[in-house]
Amino acid sequence: MATQRLAIVGADAAGMSAASVARRRDPDLEIVAFERGPYTSYSACGIPFYVSGLVEEADRLISRSPEEHRVNGIDVRTRSEVVDIDLDARRLTARSAAGEETHEPFDQLVVATGAEAAPPPIPGAEAIEPAQTVDAAERLRAALDRGGHSAVVIGGGYIGMEMAEAFVDRGLSVTMIEMAPQVMATLDADMAEHVQDAAEAQGVRVVLGTTVEEILLDETGAPVAVRTAGDCFDADHVVIGTGSKPAVRLAEAAGLQVGDSGALRVDDHQRCPDHDGVYAAGDCAESHHRVLDTEVNIQLGTHANKQGRIAGVNATGGDERFPGVIGTAVSKICHYEVGRTGIGEREAAQAGIEVVSASIKDRTRAGYYPGAGPIWVKLFAAPDSGRLLGGQIVGVEGAAKRIDVLATAVWAGLAVQELALLDLSYAPPFSGVYDPLLIAARATAKLL
Amino acid sequence: MATQRLAIVGADAAGMSAASVARRRDPDLEIVAFERGPYTSYSACGIPFYVSGLVEEADRLISRSPEEHRVNGIDVRTRSEVVDIDLDARRLTARSAAGEETHEPFDQLVVATGAEAAPPPIPGAEAIEPAQTVDAAERLRAALDRGGHSAVVIGGGYIGMEMAEAFVDRGLSVTMIEMAPQVMATLDADMAEHVQDAAEAQGVRVVLGTTVEEILLDETGAPVAVRTAGDCFDADHVVIGTGSKPAVRLAEAAGLQVGDSGALRVDDHQRCPDHDGVYAAGDCAESHHRVLDTEVNIQLGTHANKQGRIAGVNATGGDERFPGVIGTAVSKICHYEVGRTGIGEREAAQAGIEVVSASIKDRTRAGYYPGAGPIWVKLFAAPDSGRLLGGQIVGVEGAAKRIDVLATAVWAGLAVQELALLDLSYAPPFSGVYDPLLIAARATAKLL
Numbered sequence: 058m059a060t061q062r063l064a065i066v067g068a069d070a071a072g073m074s075a076a077s078v079a080r081r082r083d084p085d086l087e088i089v090a091f092e093r094g095p096y097t098s099y100s101a102c103g104i105p106f107y108v109s110g111l112v113e114e115a116d117r118l119i120s121r122s123p124e125e126h127r128v129n130g131i132d133v134r135t136r137s138e139v140v141d142i143d144l145d146a147r148r149l150t151a152r153s154a155a156g157e158e159t160h161e162p163f164d165q166l167v168v169a170t171g172a173e174a175a176p177p178p179i180p181g182a183e184a185i186e187p188a189q190t191v192d193a194a195e196r197l198r199a200a201l202d203r204g205g206h207s208a209v210v211i212g213g214g215y216i217g218m219e220m221a222e223a224f225v226d227r228g229l230s231v232t233m234i235e236m237a238p239q240v241m242a243t244l245d246a247d248m249a250e251h252v253q254d255a256a257e258a259q260g261v262r263v264v265l266g267t268t269v270e271e272i273l274l275d276e277t278g279a280p281v282a283v284r285t286a287g288d289c290f291d292a293d294h295v296v297i298g299t300g301s302k303p304a305v306r307l308a309e310a311a312g313l314q315v316g317d318s319g320a321l322r323v324d325d326h327q328r329c330p331d332h333d334g335v336y337a338a339g340d341c342a343e344s345h346h347r348v349l350d351t352e353v354n355i356q357l358g359t360h361a362n363k364q365g366r367i368a369g370v371n372a373t374g375g376d377e378r379f380p381g382v383i384g385t386a387v388s389k390i391c392h393y394e395v396g397r398t399g400i401g402e403r404e405a406a407q408a409g410i411e412v413v414s415a416s417i418k419d420r421t422r423a424g425y426y427p428g429a430g431p432i433w434v435k436l437f438a439a440p441d442s443g444r445l446l447g448g449q450i451v452g453v454e455g456a457a458k459r460i461d462v463l464a465t466a467v468w469a470g471l472a473v474q475e476l477a478l479l480d481l482s483y484a485p486p487f488s489g490v491y492d493p494l495l496i497a498a499r500a501t502a503k504l505l
Numbered sequence: 506m507a508t509q510r511l512a513i514v515g516a517d518a519a520g521m522s523a524a525s526v527a528r529r530r531d532p533d534l535e536i537v538a539f540e541r542g543p544y545t546s547y548s549a550c551g552i553p554f555y556v557s558g559l560v561e562e563a564d565r566l567i568s569r570s571p572e573e574h575r576v577n578g579i580d581v582r583t584r585s586e587v588v589d590i591d592l593d594a595r596r597l598t599a600r601s602a603a604g605e606e607t608h609e610p611f612d613q614l615v616v617a618t619g620a621e622a623a624p625p626p627i628p629g630a631e632a633i634e635p636a637q638t639v640d641a642a643e644r645l646r647a648a649l650d651r652g653g654h655s656a657v658v659i660g661g662g663y664i665g666m667e668m669a670e671a672f673v674d675r676g677l678s679v680t681m682i683e684m685a686p687q688v689m690a691t692l693d694a695d696m697a698e699h700v701q702d703a704a705e706a707q708g709v710r711v712v713l714g715t716t717v718e719e720i721l722l723d724e725t726g727a728p729v730a731v732r733t734a735g736d737c738f739d740a741d742h743v744v745i746g747t748g749s750k751p752a753v754r755l756a757e758a759a760g761l762q763v764g765d766s767g768a769l770r771v772d773d774h775q776r777c778p779d780h781d782g783v784y785a786a787g788d789c790a791e792s793h794h795r796v797l798d799t800e801v802n803i804q805l806g807t808h809a810n811k812q813g814r815i816a817g818v819n820a821t822g823g824d825e826r827f828p829g830v831i832g833t834a835v836s837k838i839c840h841y842e843v844g845r846t847g848i849g850e851r852e853a854a855q856a857g858i859e860v861v862s863a864s865i866k867d868r869t870r871a872g873y874y875p876g877a878g879p880i881w882v883k884l885f886a887a888p889d890s891g892r893l894l895g896g897q898i899v900g901v902e903g904a905a906k907r908i909d910v911l912a913t914a915v916w917a918g919l920a921v922q923e924l925a926l927l928d929l930s931y932a933p934p935f936s937g938v939y940d941p942l943l944i945a946a947r948a949t950a951k952l953l
Binding site: 100106111118358359360362363380381382383385386387389396398424426455457458460462465469470475478479480481482484486487488490491 | 560916931
């Protein structure tokens with residue numbers, strides 16, 4: 058049998074996880090990875106910390122460079138964009154930065170094209186480069202280094218929040234403008250309020266329920282101000298954090314199926330239906346949500362890495378299954394930490410799932426132990442069984458990673474009655490004698 | 506029916522949890538609680554932090570004073586020791602500090618006598634007061650305030666470790682002497698080494714595999730030095746942290762059963778067998794260990810509070826079940842945090858349970874995020890099913906509370922193969938893209 062060739066489209070988390078595991082499993086396999094940008098395997102999640110200056114050098118965000126991948130025997134082609142995939146002919150077309158096109162055969166294919174910014178359709182938005190890649194982040198930081206006093210962040214999700222904090226850390230006057238009546242759409246409104254409090258305490262001006270109508274630019278194309286229906290905000294710098302959509306145009310044009318979530322359909326082996334040997338993974342792909350029992354598109358590095366790995370295993374004759382997601386996420390926003398898992402009020406309502414829910418406020422440590430601060434926990438349970446369906450946490454240092462306990466409980470199908478008596482750890486530097494999660498579980502169990 | 510009377514013996518965590526819930530459930534019940542010392546409902550776990558000075562005032566450790574309990578309608582008798590219980594006559598004998606005895610009738614009884622220090626049988630040990638109660642801690646701190654340059658801690662468990670750190674924080678030259686070849690007997694030796702490193706880095710001199718033969722006292726009965734077979738250590742202050750045993754003499758004399766663990770036997774409703782209306786809870790009682798499937802005595806505030814509450818519910822006509830324990834514990838020792846749950850190598854060997862086990866070292870945060878530091882995770886799984894049976898964690902800030910994720914997984918019976926792909930949270934301030942627990946689970950799953 059001739060040497061097999063695995064092609065990877067997109068050389069970030071999902072793509073290079075697939076490439077790396079395939080390399081380890083099959084030393085004879087030819088592996089080629091195409092990446093539009095100059096970097097591979099970087100942490101997009103770290104970009105706000107680079108913009109703020111907390112992380113000094115951009116290359117700290119790179120977990121493995123193209124050269125390192127090449128040393129491992131992966132033929133990485135950077136600044137090389139795949140513009141066409143012919144699934145029948147098993148051949149793709151790659152275009153270099155200089156515009157040269159080459160045709161590249163493959164036997165197996167992993168589509169890991171990621172996500173692309175979904176800016177609002179307003180004048181001026183086209184001039185704002187999404188800070189989604191390391192090179193874009195470098196350009197943004199260079200612009201910040203050149204000066205400016207004011208910044209506007211459009212969109213109050215976690216990325217918008219993190220960028221707003223980064224700008225405040227750099228001494229800018231920062232306004233965040235969010236269309237919805239709350240920040241952090243992934244949280245219920247009551248929990249999101251605490252996050253807004255933290256951002257405001259840090260100096261971010263938060264404007265809710267307001268649509269941006271235009272980004273005003275100067276003659277060089279740089280932002281000057283952001284205009285809403287009733288106001289105009291100075292903006293030497295603008296970041297748009299209104300979300301991303303899966304980058305599926307290429308794959309869809311090649312004939313791969315796109316699901317209701319807007320992302321590529323895959324089975325639990327990351328296989329694209331109807332096309333043997335073709336896999337998709339990461340931000341461009343769907344995941345099965347175990348609580349909602351439906352396909353979703355959640356763009357997170359943690360899923361991208363796992364799915365990429367599984368695609369790489371299965372593309373090399375293995376048999377591994379991605380078990381799905383439950384919507385776990387965590388972020389640090391100003392002096393608060395924020396976590397969520399499973400479903401909340403909004404998802405439950407949208408999916409027509411009845412839940413009971415209770416919120417508690419407690420402290421992260423024993424009251425007498427220095428550094429104790431507030432933690433809010435909100436739980437969602439099935440009214441009949443008490444099965445935990447989701448949870449949200451906001452609080453000071455030590456609060457957010459507790460979400461993993463709730464994630465494990467949601468995953469395992471524990472009921473809140475059982476969670477309330479679970480043998481969780483206690484010592485004064487870490488919690489009161491009843492961990493806040495136990496208190497929240499008891500409060501929820503009482504409603505059943 | 507005449508008013509019922511509930512008597513509580515021991516007015517700390519378990520006893521006063523029982524009293525408080527009974528008070529809420531039955532406003533007509535007469536509730537009387539007897540406490541040998543002057544304080545109620547205090548945090549023994551906070552004592553090292555009071556000794557170090559991190560917690561300034563002893564009364565910060567008191568979560569509810571006798572007066573507060575009395576306002577709630579609980580007749581608390583402090584400095585009143587129960588010296589006899591007549592279960593047939595439903596009557597106990599209490600002795601005041603002045604030596605006066607009174608006979609007190611009861612209908613229901615909760616035995617919550619706690620634990621008592623188990624010092625080694627060596628000359629001089631009788632002169633060292635165990636620092637287990639708030640008033641003893643006050644006397645220890647007063648002695649420290651009077652001066653001294655050196656301290657010896659006998660016993661390298663978590664309390665000994667915390668006390669050694671407290672002494673170092675106060676500027677003393679500290680030696681810890683432990684009979685076993687490792688510190689922290691609740692951890693495997695390889696994990697305990699990291700904790701020893703942390704203590705030594707903080708300035709604690711750790712002497713292992715060494716038995717103390719005598720505590721040398723001056724003419725006032727104050728410690729001067731500690732002698733081992735080959736050495737003698739200056740010791741202006743001595744703390745003995747060689748463990749505690751359940752305080753069961755009174756209850757045993759009354760006819761209550763003591764199990765193999767040395768603690769009082771109870772069923773899953775905290776009922777003492779063969780004696781209707783008699784309950785035991787907290788450090789003096791046994792708990793069912795869900796992984797070992799046997800009765801154990803684990804002296805921790807978290808169990809005491811839950812068991813006391815359940816005893817109080819059931820003593821007032823309720824029906825609540827204590828679901829058992831899995832040996833979860835956490836502590837902060839110098840700059841490391843330490844957590845453990847389920848069983849480790851030692852318990853597995855003792856119980857004849859075969860396990861596979863893997864250890865990993867990782868970082869607590871993304872490598873580029875400031876404050877990232879080491880975390881070690883060791884997991885234990887059943888060789889056939891991969892079911893997680895236990896875990897141990899040592900590492901810097903943010904490490905230890907992760908033990909609750911493992912506790913939840915052990916409790917729910919998750920296998921390491923499943924844990925390896927679980928949807929745990931990720932953001933750079935909290936972990937690498939694969940949480941250390943996922944990496945450890947994968948490493949363990951590979952051995953199956």
